[in-house]
Amino acid sequence: MARAKISLIGGGQIGGNLALLAAQKELGDIVIFDIPKAEGMVKGKALDLMQLKPHDGYDANISGTSDWKDLTDSDVFIITAGLPRKPGMDREDLLEINLGIITDVAKNIKKYSPNAFVIVVSNPLDAMVYAFYKVSQLKKNMVVGMAGALDSARFRAFIAMEVGCSVQDVTCMVLGGHGDTMVPITRVGTVGGVPIESLIEPDRLEEIVNRTRFAGGEIVKLFGNGSAFYAPAQSAIEMAESYLRDKKRIIPCASLCEGEFGINGYFIGVPSMIGKNGVEKILEFELRDDEKSSLDNTLEAVKKTVLETKL
Ligand code: A3D
Numbered sequence: 001m002a003r004a005k006i007s008l009i010g011g012g013q014i015g016g017n018l019a020l021l022a023a024q025k026e027l028g029d030i031v032i033f034d035i036p037k038a039e040g041m042v043k044g045k046a047l048d049l050m051q052l053k054p055h056d057g058y059d060a061n062i063s064g065t066s067d068w069k070d071l072t073d074s075d076v077f078i079i080t081a082g083l084p085r086k087p088g089m090d091r092e093d094l095l096e097i098n099l100g101i102i103t104d105v106a107k108n109i110k111k112y113s114p115n116a117f118v119i120v121v122s123n124p125l126d127a128m129v130y131a132f133y134k135v136s137q138l139k140k141n142m143v144v145g146m147a148g149a150l151d152s153a154r155f156r157a158f159i160a161m162e163v164g165c166s167v168q169d170v171t172c173m174v175l176g177g178h179g180d181t182m183v184p185i186t187r188v189g190t191v192g193g194v195p196i197e198s199l200i201e202p203d204r205l206e207e208i209v210n211r212t213r214f215a216g217g218e219i220v221k222l223f224g225n226g227s228a229f230y231a232p233a234q235s236a237i238e239m240a241e242s243y244l245r246d247k248k249r250i251i252p253c254a255s256l257c258e259g260e261f262g263i264n265g266y267f268i269g270v271p272s273m274i275g276k277n278g279v280e281k282i283l284e285f286e287l288r289d290d291e292k293s294s295l296d297n298t299l300e301a302v303k304k305t306v307l308e309t310k311l
Contacts, residue, residue: 003028003029003060004027004028004029004075004076004244005028005029005031005073005074005075005076006022006027006028006029006030006031006074006075006076006077006078006240007030007031007033007071007074007076007077007078007113007116008022008030008031008032008033008077008078008080009033009077009078009079009080009081009105009109010033010034010079010080010081010082010122011032011033011034011038011041011042011045011064012034012038012080012084013084013226013227013229014080014121014229014232014233014236015032015034015042015045015078015080016032016045017229017230017233017234018078018080018233018236018237019032019045019046019049019062020049020052020233021233021234021237022060022237022240023049023052023053023056023058023060023062024056024058025237025241026058026059026060027060027076027237027240027241027244028060028075028076028244029060029061029062029063030046030049030060030061030062030063031062031063031064031065031070031071031074032045032046032062032063032064032065033064033065033066033068033070033071034064034066034081035066036066038066039064039065039066041064042064042065042066043063043064043065044064045064046062046063046064047064049062050062068108068111068112069112071108071109071112071113072112072113073112073113074112074113074116075113075116075117075244076116076117076118076119076240076243076244077109077113077116077117077118077119078119078121078146078236078240079102079105079118079119079120079121079122079128079132080121080122081098081101081102081105081122082094082097082098082101082102082122082123082128083097083098084123084220084226084227085123085216085217085220085226085227086220086225086226087220087221087224089220090124090179091123091124091125091178091179091216092124092127092179092305092308094122094123094124095124095127095305095308095309098122098123098124098128099127099128099131099309101122102120102122102128102131102132102135103131103135105132106131106132106135106136107135107136109136109138110135110136110137110138114138115142116138116142117142117144117240117243117278118132118136118138118142118143118144119144119145119146119236119239119240120132120143120144120145120146120254121145121146121232121236123178124178124179124305125145125146125147125177125178125254126145126147126177126178126179126254126266126267126268126269126302126305126306127302127305127306127308127309128145129143129144129145129254129267130266130267130306130309130311131309131311133256133267134309134311135311139278140256140258140279141277141278141279141280142278142279143256143267143278144239144253144254144255144267144272144274144278144279145178145253145254145255145267145269146232146235146236146239146253146254147177147178147182147252147253147254147269148173148174148175148178148251148252148253148254148269148270148271149235149236149238149239149251149252149253150178150228150231150232150235151174151178151182151184151212151215151252151269152172152173152174152252153231153234153235154174154212154215154231155172155173155174155184155189155208155209155212156170156171156172158208158211158212158215159172159189159191159196159200159208160191162200162204162208163191163199163200165191165192169191169192170189170190170191170196171188171189171190172184172185172188172189172196173185173188173189173252173271174212174252174269175252175261175268175269175270175271175295175298176268176269176294176295176298176299176302177268177269177298177299177301177302178254178269179298179301179302180213180214181213181294181297181298181300181301182212182213182269182298183291183294183295183298184209184212184213185287185291186205186209187288187291216228238251239251239253239274242274242275243274243275243276243278246275246276247274247275248273248274248275248280249273249274250271250272250273250283251271251272251274252269252270252271252272253269253270253272253274253279254267254268254269255267255268255270255272255279255282256279257270257282260282260284261284261287261295262292263295263299266299266302266303266306267302268298268299268302270282270283270284271283271285
């Protein structure tokens, strides 16, 4: 059987880590794409990763390019093209420049690989995945945004740090938009099956929830230039793996809602099943009144940014 072809649009901080992780997981052959000015950089990263093969033992072929033709018939795209945040910037501040980039990328993916599964990572995430979908007109189940996977991982990490337990036993879910209004659902969080609400005092839990909401900004401030990349890359790789291996994992992702949770026509973070048909199902469940009003609040924030795309 032919190996899958995974194309990474943007070979910067996240793009380079995506290539490494995809190779180590043997998800398929990898092409790293960037603008002509950065072609040498992505060719260099690809060559470096080819030279890692003897140590890691993976068989993936990795190449770099700035020619869309090299991405023909890709199975999966992960899009990180665009600018990251600088300290003091909101994700929304990136809209104008990244919208132009995503529009160009969407047209080319439609042209060269109309049947691919596409994971959008560029910010502001919920508006970028919406814009990608509108411009590319790919099927709705084949377009998804990565955010909830990362936000939930951050919440899980903070809970494990608090309890002092293995993160493997922590289950948490963050829904809604990828911004300060995101909704960590504390009610369904558990540590080894024990509800986190019964393990952690309400005030302390609220502090952890807030740290989760601003976790991206905390890293931006520490870096001084650019945003997180290790955890974002692994989050997108888990989604790609679930598609390529038909694992049907349930991952919070920005999926197109058509009535689920009372949301219509917007991509927003909801528990999604990813398998060989892309986003195969959104798992809807009843929300408490306070959770519902938090979701309404995050939806308003998403709508506001989406409106600015004028699409
Ligand atoms: P960075 O290291 O700057 O890489 C971005 C790359 O995109 C650079 O190599 C650019 O040359 C390239 N690029 C620019 N325009 C194009 C184009 N038209 N076609 C192809 N490539 C292009 O940034 P990064 O990797 O740190 O972050 C990438 C994006 O992901 C940013 O928008 C971040 O804000 C976003 N991000 C999202 C999350 C989420 O959870 C959603 C987390 C972290 C970062």
